[in-house]
Amino acid sequence: MVSFYKGLIDIWSESSPDDLSILFSDRLTYSSPLLDTGRVNDVDFTNSIDAAKKVFKLFEKERKGDDIECAGASSEAVIEFIREGLHKNDRFRNAVLKWILKPSFEYTISKLRGGTGWGGQCPLCASPANMAIVYTPENETTEQRLLSCCFCGYRWRCPLTGCPSCGNEKPERFGFFVGDSARDQCVRAVSCEECKTYLKTVFIGCRSDKKRPADLDMDIEDVATLHLDMMANQRGYTNCVESRVLK
DSSP: OHHHHHHHHHHHHHOOOOOOGGGSOSSOOSSSOSOOGGGGGGSOOHHHHHHHHHHHHHHHHHTTTSOOOOTTOOHHHHHHHHHHHHHSTTGGGOHHHHHHHHHHHHHHHTTSOOOBOBTTBOTTTOOBEEEEEEEOOTTOOSOEEEEEESSSOOEEEEOSSSOTTTOOOOGGGEEEEOOSSTGGGGEEEEEETTTTEEEEEEEGGGOTTOOOGGGOOHHHHHHHTHHHHHHHHHTTOEEHHHHHHHO
């Protein structure tokens, strides 16, 4: 698995992004997601085709023996895969699509203004949050929380306390799980007793590397803390993404 994700990181760092701006309106709103699936066919996915073929090849190599053949897909087939995936409401469940579009989403999101989302649902693509970041902004003394979208990677501000899945705000109904190492103390699986979900949360203040939220790749943070997922699952908790699927 480590070699697979290292391969993904290499692909992301080498890939040129496509501009997905046409899929989003020019300002954030709180009434509906900004992703306009009706304009998916207007996007030029030329760069994503190259990224897709590399991801397919890596995936095929990782799943060798599973009778998977996707690395030789035509450009037309790749574009159809991307377009069909983006049109689906459960697009956040398509990990391969996410891997292909990660460079393009990062590029496009960097051009958008930040904002406050509504609950645990991404204000851009309506996918659920899979991680959170708690930090203190420069020149401020009050901590803030950012939720991170499991699909497009967008981050939005939300109240410091409260469950993104059910809205629970009772302090006594929250708990958390941590690992044994010093680094583990900086990432906790915060659990909610009301809906039995958890959200892995990075606490910037206790990190020795002094990284800011902008320095973190949440996909890497997610993979690096898979042991927290196992701990939470063994105790009967479901992550916010799976909770959305089960509803």
